[in-house]
Amino acid sequence: MKQLIQNLKTGETLLQDVPAPQVRRGQVLIQTRRSLVSLGTERMLVEFGKANLIAKARQQPDKVKQVLEKIQSDGLMPTLEAVFRKLDQPLPLGYCNVGTVLAVGEGVTDLRIGDRVASNGPHAEVVCVPRNLVAPIPDGVSDDEAAFTVIGAIGLQGIRLLNPTLGETIVVVGLGLIGLLTAELLRLNGCRVIGLDVDETKLQLANQRGIIALNPAAGTDPVKAVLSLTNDVGADGVVITASAKTDELMSQAARMSRKRGRIILVGVVGLNLSRAEFYEKELQFQVSCSYGPGRYDDQYEQQGQDYPLPFVRWTENRNFQTILQLLAGGQLDVKPFVTEVVPFADYNAIYGQMGQANPSGGPSIASLMTYPEAVELSSTVVLREAQYGGGTGTVGLIGAGNFTGATLLPALKAAGANLKTIASAGGLNATLLANKHGVAESTTDYRQIISDPAIDLCVITTRHNSHARMVVEALRAGKHVFVEKPLAIYDEELSAIIDAQQASGRTVMVGFNRRFSPHAQKMKALLGGERSDEVPMNIVATMNAGFIPANSWVHDRAVGGGRILGEACHFVDLITFLTGSRVVCVCMNAMGRQPSETSDSASLLLRYENGSTGVINYFANGSKAYAKERVEVYSQERTLVLDNFRKLTGYGFRGFSSLSGRQDKGHAEQMKQLIQRLRTPADSQPLIPFAEIMNTTQTTLGALHSQREGRWIDVHTIGQLQTQAVVAEAV
Incomplete structure (x- = not known):
């Protein structure tokens, strides 16, 4: 199947062959019939991609600040590499999709195969969309009309926030597609609507629909005009659907509003507000978030947990349904907005002329793409022909996220690994990485990697809650396994992995890379090498981890497991490596009056078999400008200090004072030795x-367990394991 993507580095828009997505729990697999091009949003992406590096930086000053902070903490070259990798990641385009249901995932009971539905799926021949972002299309609503569902919901959500009443005068600033739909919905709501735009074609279209249309570019002062039309009272509300880099539109909105008026921002404009303009009139201002309540809420969108209707009347899905109902009833007529309809394969007829006049001579308002009826639904795409055989160190990767693309794949490639297949749920990320790094195949079915006799090593870099299950599946299939940390997020998962490893005899390796850093290797040698376990030592490791929003999947106990499981484990392993011993008991104290298991500002106390002690301070409340990682070792009147894996300083060591170099956390060396x-x-x-x-x-x-129970925990009791059982199969 094919999908439309945008290269942010070059500005190029192209069709990419990708494997068809697999339907997942709570999701709907849809074959696309129509999709609508959001000219405003997608034009911004195209223009951003075509801009040079300096222009890109000017458009995102907040990102520039983050880059400068990263340079200070991690160094220039790692930061530049991260920036260029980010720009080299093409984005899927589109979010206004209409199609036919091909399959429904577990838990979806109200849709059937063959149903016509509207969703926020991208421009692709087949899409997989969470149920709460899918709405059935009523009979009588054409595919072309239904394609306006999602973009109509954007305008509708702005109106919900404005809360207009019958007879109010509302100004809509910007009469692009969202602005025209917003104005039309306001008119249906019984409002007197004034529309502002600089394009005469859009103004004429608005006039034809009973909207008072004004052109500031033709000499009309928008503020004076609105005041004149309202007997100097001012507009009851202003909805800004335009895009502008300056603050002038916000200033105009404030000046044309009546006292205690409301301003809603749906578009993108400068927000350096004048306090005086807002203070004197006690104006209300709110930014509208996309389609409505539920947007960007992982529990609503990905996990399918709907908000109860009596308490949240209008969710994003209910907004979708409202637009479809208005279309079905004939109150909302979107046919005049369609300026061009082209086949999906001819996408460049739209994107190549974006921002220019359409073939009829006027500006494009709404562009639709039609899709072929027959689509090849292969879960695997062969990108290059190659021969692979079992026992040759052939690698398959399950997971194609940022870490895989930025770190693991380059490290595997540098190690000379035979990379055969990479899997991702959606297919696009896997295909893009496969093309970039010379991987032969991409797939959306990870079990093809596990069952492939040519693949010896499965590399697993998916979300944390899938690690243990996939490790067990791979071991039972006779594969060696490398899994990104954490290995497991629950005790019983750990027990299952041990059983599977003992039964298969295959290697299980976890991404504990810090011990492979040249700085860590030097520390081990200075501390006595393989005999470092003979003398107890004290080690303090501090991770200035940085803030992650509370709604991130990482903090979800059932999905990410929390950052202690997912990240602090690095330093448990590093201290184990340096001491040459294993932990016997642990105690954790987290910040807060009632800290949860997934608290990410905590201190761990470790007691080792040889008498060593470790302290891991994992903090998420520090400055980004400060180094992320610091390790201090105290032993035999000697001290080692490792700063951010860039500089190692020794005190009391004969013949050694310091070791400096480029930041190296050991990823490349671990992959090299693994292969x-x-x-x-x-x-x-x-x-x-x-x-x-x-x-x-x-x-x-x-x-x-320690955080929950408030006591020291004997680690050998975790997962009901016996120490001797672990030792017995240590190799």
Whole structure:
């Protein structure tokens, strides 16, 4: 199947062959019939992509600040590489989709195969969309009309926030497609509508629909005109649907409003507000968020937890339904807004001329794309022909997120890995990464990797709640496994992994990369190498992790497991490596009067078998300008200080004072050694003993038990494991 994408680095818009998505729980698989091009939003993406680097920076000053902070903490080259990687990630285009249901996921009971539906799916021949972002299309509403559902809901949500009453005068600033739809919906609501735009064609279209249309570019002063039309009272409300870089539209909106008027921002404008203009009139101002309540709420959109109607009357899905009802009843007529209809394959007829006149001579208002009736629904796309055989160290990757593309794939490629297949749920990310890094295939069905006899190693980098399940599946299929941390987020998952590993005898490796950093290796050598376990030491590790919003999946106990499980585990493993010993008990204290298991500002106390102690301070409330990671080791009247894996300083060591270099957290070295071991005889020693991997996972799980129970936890009790059972299969 094909999907339309936008390259933010070059501005190029192109069709990409991608594997068809797999229907998932709570989601709907849809074959597209129509999609509407949101000319305003998508034109901004195209123009941003075509801009040079300096122009891109000027458009996003907040991102520039983040870049400067990252340079200060991580160094120039790692920061520049991260910036260019971000720009090199094409984006899917489109969010106004109409199609036919091909399949429904588990838990979806109110839709059937063959139903016509509207959704916020992208421009692609087949899309997979969460149920709460899908609305059935009533009989009598054409595909062309239904394509306006989502963009109509954007205007409708602005009106919901404005809360207009019958007879009020409302000004709509900007008569693009959203502005015209907003004005029409306001008129249906019994309002007197004044529309402002600089394009005469749009103004004529508005006039034909009973809207008072004014052109500021023709010499009309918009503020004086609105005041004159309202007997110097001012508008009851202003809805801004335009896009502008200056603050002038906000200033005009304030000056044309009546005392205690309301201003709603649907578009994108400068927001340096004049306090005097808002203060004197006690104006209300609110920014409208997309389609309505539920937008960007993972629990609503991805997990399907609807808001109860008596308390949240208008969610984004109910806004979709409202637009469709208005279309079905004939109150909302969108046919005059359609200026061009082109086949999906001819997308460049729209994107190549974006912002220019349409073939009829006027500006494009709404462009529709039609899709072929027959679509190939293959879950795998072969991007290049290559021969692979089992036992040659062939690798399959499950997961195609930022970390995979930025770190793991380059490290695997540098290590000379035979990269055969990469899987992602949607297919696009996997295909883009496969093209970039020379991977032969992309797929949306991860089980094809697990069942492929040519693949020896499964690399798993999906969300945390899927790690344990996929590890067990891969081990049972006879694969070696590398899984990004955490290995498991629940005790019983850890037990299942141990059973599967013991039964298969295959290698399980976790992304505990810090021990492979040249700085960590130097620390180990200075502390006595393999004999470092003979003398107890004190180690303090601090992670200035940075803030992540509370609604992120990472904080969800059932999905991400929390940042202690997902990130602090790095330093449990590092301290284990440096001490040459394993944790026997752990105690965690988190910040807050009633901290939860997933608190991300906490201190862990570790007690080791050889008498060493570790303290891990994992803090999310520090400055981004400060280094992210710092490790201090105290032993035999000597001290080592590692600063952000860029500089190691020694105190009291004969012949050593410091080691500096580019930030290196060990990812590349771990992948290099992993691929080397994969190609060597089976009796080679593991990179990290399985007993240590289990012990680290037990420790972080034990830390959550400690927080919940308020006591020290013996880590060997986690997952009902016995110490001797772990030791028995340590290699």
